[in-house]
Amino acid sequence: MEQGSDKLSVIERQDAFLAKWVSGEGIEFPSEENKAAYQERAGLVADAIKIDQNIKRVPIMPLTTFAPTMLKGISGRQAMYDPDAAGQAYLDFCTTYGPDTAGSAPMLMYGPALETLKYNLYKWPGNGVADHLSYQFHEKEYMKADEFDHLISDPTDFWLRSWIPKTHAALAPFASMPPVYGSMELPMLGPLLVALGTPPIQEALKALMEAGKQCFDWINVLGSYLGQIMAAGYPFGAGSATKAPFDVLSDSFRGTTPLMMDIYRRPDKVLAAVDRLVRPMIESGVSGAMANGNPLVFIPLHKGADGFMSDDQFKKFYWPTLKAVMYGIVEAGCVPACFVEGGYNQRLEYLAETSDIRCMYLFDRTDMKKAHDQLGGKVCIAGGFPVSLILTGTPDQVKEETKKLIDTAAGKKGYILSIGCAMDEAKADTLSAFIDAGKQYGVY
Amino acid sequence: MADLKDLFTAVVEMQEDTALSLTHSYLDQGIPAIDIFNCYQDALAEIGKRFEQQIYFIPELIMSGEMMKVSAEILKPYLAAQDSGSGGQTQKKLGKVLIATVEGDIHDIGKNIAAMMLELNGFDVMDIGVDVPADKIIEEAMAFGADVIGLSGLLTLAFDPMKSVVEKLKEKGLRDKVKVLIGGGQMDEQVCSYVGADAFVNDAVVGVNFIKGWLN
Numbered sequence: 001m002e003q004g005s006d007k008l009s010v011i012e013r014q015d016a017f018l019a020k021w022v023s024g025e026g027i028e029f030p031s032e033e034n035k036a037a038y039q040e041r042a043g044l045v046a047d048a049i050k051i052d053q054n055i056k057r058v059p060i061m062p063l064t065t066f067a068p069t070m071l072k073g074i075s076g077r078q079a080m081y082d083p084d085a086a087g088q089a090y091l092d093f094c095t096t097y098g099p100d101t102a103g104s105a106p107m108l109m110y111g112p113a114l115e116t117l118k119y120n121l122y123k124w125p126g127n128g129v130a131d132h133l134s135y136q137f138h139e140k141e142y143m144k145a146d147e148f149d150h151l152i153s154d155p156t157d158f159w160l161r162s163w164i165p166k167t168h169a170a171l172a173p174f175a176s177m178p179p180v181y182g183s184m185e186l187p188m189l190g191p192l193l194v195a196l197g198t199p200p201i202q203e204a205l206k207a208l209m210e211a212g213k214q215c216f217d218w219i220n221v222l223g224s225y226l227g228q229i230m231a232a233g234y235p236f237g238a239g240s241a242t243k244a245p246f247d248v249l250s251d252s253f254r255g256t257t258p259l260m261m262d263i264y265r266r267p268d269k270v271l272a273a274v275d276r277l278v279r280p281m282i283e284s285g286v287s288g289a290m291a292n293g294n295p296l297v298f299i300p301l302h303k304g305a306d307g308f309m310s311d312d313q314f315k316k317f318y319w320p321t322l323k324a325v326m327y328g329i330v331e332a333g334c335v336p337a338c339f340v341e342g343g344y345n346q347r348l349e350y351l352a353e354t355s356d357i358r359c360m361y362l363f364d365r366t367d368m369k370k371a372h373d374q375l376g377g378k379v380c381i382a383g384g385f386p387v388s389l390i391l392t393g394t395p396d397q398v399k400e401e402t403k404k405l406i407d408t409a410a411g412k413k414g415y416i417l418s419i420g421c422a423m424d425e426a427k428a429d430t431l432s433a434f435i436d437a438g439k440q441y442g443v444y
Numbered sequence: 445m446a447d448l449k450d451l452f453t454a455v456v457e458m459q460e461d462t463a464l465s466l467t468h469s470y471l472d473q474g475i476p477a478i479d480i481f482n483c484y485q486d487a488l489a490e491i492g493k494r495f496e497q498q499i500y501f502i503p504e505l506i507m508s509g510e511m512m513k514v515s516a517e518i519l520k521p522y523l524a525a526q527d528s529g530s531g532g533q534t535q536k537k538l539g540k541v542l543i544a545t546v547e548g549d550i551h552d553i554g555k556n557i558a559a560m561m562l563e564l565n566g567f568d569v570m571d572i573g574v575d576v577p578a579d580k581i582i583e584e585a586m587a588f589g590a591d592v593i594g595l596s597g598l599l600t601l602a603f604d605p606m607k608s609v610v611e612k613l614k615e616k617g618l619r620d621k622v623k624v625l626i627g628g629g630q631m632d633e634q635v636c637s638y639v640g641a642d643a644f645v646n647d648a649v650v651g652v653n654f655i656k657g658w659l660n
Contacts, residue, residue: 123550129575133601136550256553260503261510264458307647309501342629343646365629365646387600387630392638421630424600 037233058442087225101237240288282328305342477522
């Protein structure tokens with residue numbers, strides 16, 4: 001947090017961070033034109049987030065994973081192993097299509113580091129899925145039902161000594177490490193250090209050091225492209241990412257099926273666990289945003305969607321801790337940007353509760369008319385364009401649908417045009433039609 | 445038939461411990477296993493209604509699947525011993541559905557939920573897993589005698605493999621023999637027409653209803 005910002009209201013803090021981001025402070029622009037272009041694009045996004053009635057045009061924010069690389073014929077594998085190719089593709093994506101925000105290239109991650117860690121939470125091209133594909137989540141019951149108390153009493157210890165050993169096979173020896181708390185006094189420090197000295201843990205630590213070094217080298221290469229993207233006038237659409245506590249528990253720890261049974265079998269443990277994860281999720285989102293000087297904290301939402309659980313279950317197990325994470329993030333001046341996957345037609349009234357902060361909801365399959373009717377003018381809404389049309393439609397169809405979507409969703413200002421999916425792939429002609437139509441019809 | 449209302453209520457209300465102990469105690473009392481089995485079936489029908497009314501969702505689907513599995517294990521030896529020729533275990537299935545996540549996609553949650561929902565609704569389901577190539581899907585479907593092929597996929601990268609299943613069915617002259625249903629978060633009318641499927645769903649309950657409609 002900036003000095004003196006504790007005297008500001010939450011909204012003032014958010015506006016100050018947005019203004020700093022829009023200014024492009026710290027970016028070395030090669031020309032005034034590039035700087036102006038950056039400020040204009042980031043400014044449009046900030047205006048939409050603030051629901052500024054003087055906004056000039058609907059900003060366009062396509063979310064991408066592998067689309068920039070796949071559009072250039074680069075395989076998923078190369079994208080994850082060759083930061084020059086990935087960085088250049090992300091830069092070219094901006095200069096070719098001219099979106100208002102750039103995608104987060106570092107979210108592609110670096111394959112060699114994952115190999116070093118023997119990472120098994122995901123499968124990735126060349127490691128469980130074919131080279132031309134994207135990475136994919138490999139959900140399993142990585143946390144057993146009897147581990148709730150461990151997680152609740154000490155999330156970091158659970159993470160370090162139970163979950164990481166299961167999901168990062170090279171770090172499996174961490175499971176035999178004693179808790180770090182012995183270091184509180186000299187006479188009790190020995191067991192921890194002795195354990196760290198055992199050959200299996202030494203090997204695990206070496207793997208961790210190696211993965212860290214690999215990622216450091218990777219980001220040094222990729223980072224130069226990230227700098228070029230901003231210098232070319234394209235702000236990044238996200239400063240960091242975090243998760244809703246229920247999704248952490250469901251996606252990464254328990255698995256969907258076990259957690260859905262936990263709702264009946266041990267509801268109090270579920271509630272205590274999601275509550276315990278609020279602070280770590282706030283810290284995780286805020287720290288990345290601060291480091292990147294970009295207030296937008298992406299929060300992909302998964303298991304609270306329509307069809308996954310009842311309204312009562314959403315109200316009890318999902319929403320309170322997601323809301324707490326969002327309100328924690330805004331305390332630091334950041335802007336929660338929820339990527340609302342699936343449909344949220346039955347949950348819009350909850351989202352409307354957050355109209356007292358700056359936040360954004362980017363929708364996937366939610367009815368955008370409903371979203372506009374219930375949330376328009378209260379919070380920033382975004383998305384709603386079907387990725388299916390980008391991949392299987394014609395440029396004319398895309399143009400028509402883009403116009404329709406803007407007519408439906410942008411009336412109260414505070415709308416960002418986006419595709420309701422982080423694109424693994426795209427088609428050049430339809431993507432151009434989408435962005436061009438957004439610029440044409442999105443002018444207020 | 446014995447009045448097993450408390451068991452019915454326990455199953456419908458997801459009280460698995462109560463349902464389990466009632467099942468044991470009714471068996472101990474000498475209540476015919478077939479009556480208990482039928483009570484579970486009745487409860488399941490009520491649970492099915494609640495899915496359609498959007499009172500119940502995935503937690504209840506998984507819980508009821510779990511209760512059915514546990515009860516079936518307990519009742520099986522009794523049913524076999526007491527089988528009078530009209531036992532519940534020979535219950536007629538509504539039709540055969542082969543289900544798979546298509547090649548290149550390893551996601552299985554949606555597929556598993558759909559398979560479970562179909563089984564609970566009385567279909568004979570064959571689940572052949574994730575990342576399954578088109579040829580294998582067709583081969584297995586024909587061997588199984590599937591009425592419907594359910595193709596699951598979370599990623600947009602699943603669109604083309606789905607299309608390939610339909611095209612290969614056509615090439616082999618098998619397209620008229622089976623219905624093809626595609627399911628997943630990004631499925632819509634556009635994808636359905638691109639793939640050449642008979643219908644698309646984003647929701648397992650809707651999928652069951654499509655299939656019931658086709659097979660009736």
